[in-house]
Amino acid sequence: MAGPGSNHAPGPGSWRGILVPLLLPTWAMIGIFLLLPVLLMAVYSFLTKEFRGGVEWEFSLAAYDQFFLNRGLFGDEPPTLEWTYITVFARSIAQAAGATALCLLIGFPTAWFIATRPASSRGIWLFLITVPYWVNLLIRTVSLRFLIRENGPLNDALMGVGLISEPLQIINTNMAVQLGLFYSYLPFMVLPIYAAVERYSFAYSEAAADLYANRWVTLREIVLPIVRPGIVAGCILVFIPSLGAFLAPNLLGGAKNFMIGSLIEEQFKKSLGNWPFGAAVSMILMTLVLIVLFVQARAATRQEVR
Amino acid sequence: MTDAVEIRNAVKRYGNVTALHGVSLTIRDNEFFTLLGPSGCGKTTLLRMIAGFEDVTEGEIRLFGQNIANLEPNHRPVNTVFQHYALFPHMSVIDNVAFGLKMQKVAQDARRKRAAEMLEMVHLSAFADRLPAQLSGGQQQRVALARALAPSPKVLLLDEPLSALDLKLRQAMRVELKQLQEDTGITFIFVTHDQEEALTMSDRIAVMSAGHVQQIGTAQEIYEAPVNRFVADFIGETNLLPVEVLSVRDGRAEVTLPGGHRLQVAAAGQGIGKHHLSIRPERMALTEAGDLQAVVDRVVYLGTDRQVIARLEDGTPLHLRLQNSDRVAVPAPGKRVGLAVEAGAARLLAD
Known part of the structure; x- marks a missing residue:
């Protein structure tokens, strides 16, 4: 919120002469590697598919038609709403929401713990949080698959100590997908919350206790509202990549737990793929994400104005 | 009449470091009592022990006869004005002032009314719906005061509340604070390192140094009859x-x-x-x-x-x-x- 007196560009002319050449590389990078691919995707989603992958340069709404409308097996029936892909989207949203909730549940206490350590040891804890990220995501997901499979170490251990008598079915369930997403994106939850909690002044908690609030009420009425921006940022950073993820659902979820990411990947992977359809699904996913971000930004602005 | 606060042999140790060496003092009801000393003398530690933010290593703290040394801060009928105010940044001024009453389960209407009265007392009625960040330092200070007084505490603790204000405002607030104490009849315990502040407002002063109380007395007694070198040198x-x-x-x-x-x-x-x-x-x-x-x-x-x-x-x-x-x-x-x-x-x- 730039109020009156906040930093406006200092002067006319004199600055602009240097600013443009300095910003040019940034603009070029954004243009070539960010905007152009999105534009390409948008264009492809309105083209006609070629049979062995790729596109023909001919305008067509077939991709969106395929996503939203069911015209029967031979395409000659009156169109009804097609549920197949909407179901995939709904399942993806549920999975991503579940993973986000799991990340928040574990990530908040973790961030709190790190932020309340002495300043000298916080760096070590943060480093430890990021250590798994030095290993490729694919390798880590495959390892997780190995860990939780029917006769994997987890089930062996649980049966070994007598907690269960039969192996738990974890692999190829929704839970496995959420576990995989949780494992993939936990630091994206921990880091922004850590940054918010680290800035939090415990004088507020003392003031609340001084005014007769117990610990639970202090957490709910004082701590959470004050660190809320960190929590929201963490949730967005986990939810959005989870929504489009394909490694965890592919490797851990099995065929039943197909998500958007896998659906898109399919369209480009095989010769059976359908590029315009993949592009269209991507466009729909992006629209969904932008709506989420927009709603969040509106809410944040309202809170600041208040 | 029962004394407001009685501290018996209070010791505070952090590991091997002793912050308070067996402090004993009595604060009378309806008194403006000041803990005065240089930084590191233990005055803030003592105040925080009365508030409940620091536990008492040894000794007793009695509030109107009741030993409160083991009570959680939210169960002690004392309120604090913090050094940097600690106003809740996400709540409006009036919600800040009403917070203590809300925690005490006072009905919404009653607490809004009481909070409005408190804001009127500190001349901030016009700012009720602002956020703390939209107020000046002096105004925030008054909100902190109103917030701490709203639940009618038995004792009000003030932790160097004037130190963040500029000189003119500080001098004006001294008079106001003393007036407020007399009007409300609440016992004030005021912590400061500023001897002038202590001398102008206090009924009695405890001069502290190195975890010990050096002397307790009225401003005049402490100034004119210091008991040791430290007090004579520190005051005036x-x-x-x-x-x-x-x-x-x-x-x-x-x-x-x-x-x-x-x-x-x-x-x-x-x-x-x-x-x-x-x-x-x-x-x-x-x-x-x-x-x-x-x-x-x-x-x-x-x-x-x-x-x-x-x-x-x-x-x-x-x-x-x-x-x-x-x-x-x-x-x-x-x-x-x-x-x-x-x-x-x-x-x-x-x-």
């Missing part, structure tokens, strides 16, 4: 002279000053031997033939008065304050003068 300006007590008779001691002068002063239980003598600069006068002989070294004009630095024969400097007045002659540097020490102005001190 003074001349601390190493002296030797030659004889003590009938409550009078004869002492030798540096340079060989002899002076009769009130004895305060000290025996024969080396001690320190405190003489306040404004309690000496220039005369033709005084108790002490000195040479004027330097005269500094300070507005309401002049500071004269005179040296005794062995070169020991003595500071004097002379009121600026047509009746008082200003000595020229280099002039030999006599110094008259007012009866009772020179005090022998324990170390």
Whole structure:
């Protein structure tokens, strides 16, 4: 919120002469590697598919038609709403929401713990949080698959100590997908919350206790509202990549737990793929994400104005 | 009548470091009591122990007769004005003020009414719906005060609440705070390192240093009858002279000053031997033939008065304050003068 007196560009002319050449590389990078691919995707989603992958340069709404409308097996029936892909989207949203909730549940206490350590040891804890990220995501997901499979170490251990008598079915369930997403994106939850909690002044908690609030009420009425921006940022950073993820659902979820990411990947992977359809699904996913971000930004602005 | 706060032998240790060495003091009901001392003296620790933010390693803290040393802060009927106010940044001014009442399950209407009254008392009714960040430092200070007073605490704790304000505002707030204390009839415990603040507002002051209470008394007692070197030196300006007590008779001691002068002063239980003598600069006068002989070294004009630095024969400097007045002659540097020490102005001190 730039109020009156906040930093406006200092002067006319004199600055602009240097600013443009300095910003040019940034603009070029954004243009070539960010905007152009999105534009390409948008264009492809309105083209006609070629049979062995790729596109023909001919305008067509077939991709969106395929996503939203069911015209029967031979395409000659009156169109009804097609549920197949909407179901995939709904399942993806549920999975991503579940993973986000799991990340928040574990990530908040973790961030709190790190932020309340002495300043000298916080760096070590943060480093430890990021250590798994030095290993490729694919390798880590495959390892997780190995860990939780029917006769994997987890089930062996649980049966070994007598907690269960039969192996738990974890692999190829929704839970496995959420576990995989949780494992993939936990630091994206921990880091922004850590940054918010680290800035939090415990004088507020003392003031609340001084005014007769117990610990639970202090957490709910004082701590959470004050660190809320960190929590929201963490949730967005986990939810959005989870929504489009394909490694965890592919490797851990099995065929039943197909998500958007896998659906898109399919369209480009095989010769059976359908590029315009993949592009269209991507466009729909992006629209969904932008709506989420927009709603969040509106809410944040309202809170600041208040 | 029961005392508001009674602290018995309170000890606070952090590991091997002892912050408070067995402090005992009694704060009367309806009193403006100040804990005064340099930073690190334990005054804030003591205040935080009364509030419940620090646990008590040893000893007792009684609030109107009840031992509260083991109560959680949210169960103690005391409220605090924090040094940096700690106003909840996401709540409006009125919600901040009403927070304590809300926690006490006061009905919405009643607490809005009470909070509005409190804001009126600190002249901030027009700011009820603002956020704390939209207020000036002085206004935030008043909100903090209103918030802490709203639940009608038995004792109000103030942790250097004026230190973040500029001088003019600080001086105005001193008067207001004292007025507020008298109007509400609530016991105030005020922590500060600023002796002027302490002297102007307090009914009684506890001077603290290095985890000990050095002296408890009214402003006048502490200023005029300091019990030891620390208090004499910390409160106001003074001349601390190493002296030797030659004889003590009938409550009078004869002492030798540096340079060989002899002076009769009130004895305060000290025996024969080396001690320190405190003489306040404004309690000496220039005369033709005084108790002490000195040479004027330097005269500094300070507005309401002049500071004269005179040296005794062995070169020991003595500071004097002379009121600026047509009746008082200003000595020229280099002039030999006599110094008259007012009866009772020179005090022998324990170390």
